[in-house]
Amino acid sequence: xxxxCPICGYRNRDSxxxxxxxxxNLSDTxxxxxxxxxxxxxxxxxxxxxxxxxxxxWNPPGAKFCQVCGVPLEDKDTQEELLLPPEESEEEEKGQxxxxxxxxxxxxxxxxxxxxxxxxxxxxxxxxxxxKNIPDVDLTGLKGAEVVSRRHANLILDGNEGEIYVxxxxxxxxxxxxxxxxKPGEKIKLKxxxxxxxxxxxxxxxxxx
Amino acid sequence: MFDVKYGLNKLPDKNKKEVQRFFxxxxxxxxxxxxxxxxxxxxxxxxxxxxxxxxxxxxxxLKRSLDVFTENDRISIVLFDSMVETLLENTRLxxxxxxxxxxxxxxxxxxxxxxxxEGLEIGLKEIQKVKLQxxxxxxxxxxxxxxxxxxxxxxxxxxxxxxxxGISIFTIGFGKHWSPTLLEKISxxxxxxxxxxxxPKELKEIFTEKATKIRKTVAKNVEITIDLYEGVxxxxxxxxxxxxxxxxxxxxxLDVDQFIIEVGDIYEGKxxxxxxxxxxxxxQKYLFDFKISYYDTEGQRQEMPWEKGxxxxxxxxxxxxxxxxxxxxxxxxSEIVNDxxxxxxxxxxxxxxxxxQLTATKLNDDELKTIIEQNVTKVQDGIELSxxxxxxxxxxxxxxxxxx
Ligand SMILES: [Zn+2]
Ligand SMILES: [Zn+2]
Numbered sequence: 076x077x078x079x080c081p082i083c084g085y086r087n088r089d090s091x092x093x094x095x096x097x098x099x100n101l102s103d104t105x106x107x108x109x110x111x112x113x114x115x116x117x118x119x120x121x122x123x124x125x126x127x128x129x130x131x132x133w134n135p136p137g138a139k140f141c142q143v144c145g146v147p148l149e150d151k152d153t154q155e156e157l158l159l160p161p162e163e164s165e166e167e168e169k170g171q172x173x174x175x176x177x178x179x180x181x182x183x184x185x186x187x188x189x190x191x192x193x194x195x196x197x198x199x200x201x202x203x204x205x206x207k208n209i210p211d212v213d214l215t216g217l218k219g220a221e222v223v224s225r226r227h228a229n230l231i232l233d234g235n236e237g238e239i240y241v242x243x244x245x246x247x248x249x250x251x252x253x254x255x256x257x258k259p260g261e262k263i264k265l266k267x268x269x270x271x272x273x274x275x276x277x278x279x280x281x282x283x284x
Numbered sequence: 285m286f287d288v289k290y291g292l293n294k295l296p297d298k299n300k301k302e303v304q305r306f307f308x309x310x311x312x313x314x315x316x317x318x319x320x321x322x323x324x325x326x327x328x329x330x331x332x333x334x335x336x337x338x339x340x341x342x343x344x345x346l347k348r349s350l351d352v353f354t355e356n357d358r359i360s361i362v363l364f365d366s367m368v369e370t371l372l373e374n375t376r377l378x379x380x381x382x383x384x385x386x387x388x389x390x391x392x393x394x395x396x397x398x399x400x401x402e403g404l405e406i407g408l409k410e411i412q413k414v415k416l417q418x419x420x421x422x423x424x425x426x427x428x429x430x431x432x433x434x435x436x437x438x439x440x441x442x443x444x445x446x447x448x449x450g451i452s453i454f455t456i457g458f459g460k461h462w463s464p465t466l467l468e469k470i471s472x473x474x475x476x477x478x479x480x481x482x483x484p485k486e487l488k489e490i491f492t493e494k495a496t497k498i499r500k501t502v503a504k505n506v507e508i509t510i511d512l513y514e515g516v517x518x519x520x521x522x523x524x525x526x527x528x529x530x531x532x533x534x535x536x537x538l539d540v541d542q543f544i545i546e547v548g549d550i551y552e553g554k555x556x557x558x559x560x561x562x563x564x565x566x567x568q569k570y571l572f573d574f575k576i577s578y579y580d581t582e583g584q585r586q587e588m589p590w591e592k593g594x595x596x597x598x599x600x601x602x603x604x605x606x607x608x609x610x611x612x613x614x615x616x617x618s619e620i621v622n623d624x625x626x627x628x629x630x631x632x633x634x635x636x637x638x639x640x641q642l643t644a645t646k647l648n649d650d651e652l653k654t655i656i657e658q659n660v661t662k663v664q665d666g667i668e669l670s671x672x673x674x675x676x677x678x679x680x681x682x683x684x685x686x687x688x
Contacts, residue, residue, distance in 0.1 A: 092303075097617050100609075247518070275538065
């Protein structure tokens with residue numbers, strides 16, 4: 076169970092006593108309580124108002140950037156689809172494969188296949204395992220993974236355009252594409268042969284599938 | 285050079301798998317053995333909006349501050365409006381020179397627009413004309429406006445260059461139309477400090493005050509190296525902040541397997557607090573090893589011995605750590621409020637402001653409480669916050685100890 080901060084909407088890990096992001100004292104929620112809605116989170120959250128960013132953070136309606144990870148939020152049309160957290164939409168049928176890419180570690184020890192399904196946009200979280208939260212691309216245990224954040228970056232597999240994008244999620248040690256450091260929240264289109272560095276030591280190359 | 289005190293807000297809890305804890309480290313400057321030599325570059329706004337009392341006060345304040353400088357120090361003066369002019373190149377001031385410089389200052393006229401970044405860049409060039417290692421190096425930047433004729437991005441680049449050279453920037457915003465976001469970023473990047481001058485009269489004192497403060501530097505470019513034990517991690521989203529005298533975000537940088545955190549300078553008799561947000565095992569035995577290094581006032585790199593195997597023990601006054609967390613929460617929430625108001629979500633902003641109001645009450649900080657209350661009222665009434673509101677909110681949420 077995650078503890079959603081009633082103040083900023085951040086999804087905290089179980090152990091958090093204060094919101095990790097805004098330091099709101101989460102134990103205050105029960106007693107000190109300006110409004111009763113605190114238990115369910117910010118007003119509007121349970122009514123399906125607002126938007127979820129590609130990483131599943133709740134944001135108030137009209138927000139242009141995710142308050143938590145800084146990812147730019149799409150305009151209203153695409154927001155409608157994102158109203159449900161991405162976890163729930165994963166159940167959908169996958170459809171027809173359009174294109175396959177491979178992300179291969181520099182020493183070729185680790186490989187992830189990335190399948191783009193026609194007309195579907197899929198987000199894949201890259202990071203390290205923390206407790207029961209396992210990212211889609213789990214780098215835990217690889218050499219150099221100590222400098223990878225738990226929520227390090229997102230791959231966006233765009234089955235409309237047949238493109239792959241990478242977004243840094245404000246990772247501590249950064250994401251680099253061909254040596255260029257991404258700004259937190261910055262979305263970069265990848266092409267075959269691009270070198271992607273997560274943290275400082277984990278090097279990958281994008282290859283054709 | 286300084287005393288070090290540290291500890292947690294709360295002990296870990298063996299019955300839990302993982303716990304979140306806050307570690308406060310206080311660095312207090314001891315009595316200085318020898319005062320440092322100063323190398324100060326004044327980068328000053330002489331745009332048209334400074335005309336009248338402000339520019340006259342600035343001139344008399346600047347002249348007055350010359351008395352703080354001895355013939356071992358260096359100063360330079362750069363003026364900017366939409367253009368930049370070097371009024372005084374980096375120089376040593378002998379007694380008779382001071383008269384000449386005062387005459388130069390008398391001739392300053394206010395006119396033109398505002399181009400902060402170009403001014404900063406020239407200031408940075410001037411300050412580097414001496415061997416930086418031999419001095420305590422500061423740029424003192426004053427502006428009363430937004431960077432209308434310049435690029436904020438360029439200003440931040442210059443600030444980053446300054447930081448790499450170990451030069452800090454005091455930013456002083458005068459009046460009620462400057463950008464607290466830009467000045468804050470510039471001072472934060474360089475681990476400097478940020479001030480707000482409301483009354484032109486204060487311009488007469490501010491430079492003397494700042495130069496006197498810098499003179500009390502006992503350690504510059506202090507760095508904490510941290511080697512975490514298995515089981516301990518920094519929060520990735522809010523890992524570390526300077527929490528006294530002002531709140532400044534810190535970025536622990538991983539170098540091989542140690543974190544390095546730059547925390548700026550330490551002054552005689554003044555305390556700098558640094559708060560770390562950590563996650564650790566409930567039965568964590570050791571937190572980390574750490575080492576503090578810095579440059580002394582003679583420019584020599586000094587390393588204090590490693591402090592090995594720091595155990596999870598309480599800070600001598602755990603309530604102070606809780607108050608620090610609360611203080612920081614108000615600052616962080618205030619940032620989110622700005623984003624929400626900008627993103628067009630005043631209702632969510634209001635919820636946050638009301639929480640901040642409660643925290644300020646708990647902290648017993650009347651000024652902070654008053655400004656938050658004002659913001660609550662305005663947001664409730666659908667009134668947009670003015671530049672002045674934003675400046676005041678920034679200053680009151682950021683500044684924990686005034687005159688420190
Ligand atoms: Zn929060
Ligand atoms: Zn997000």
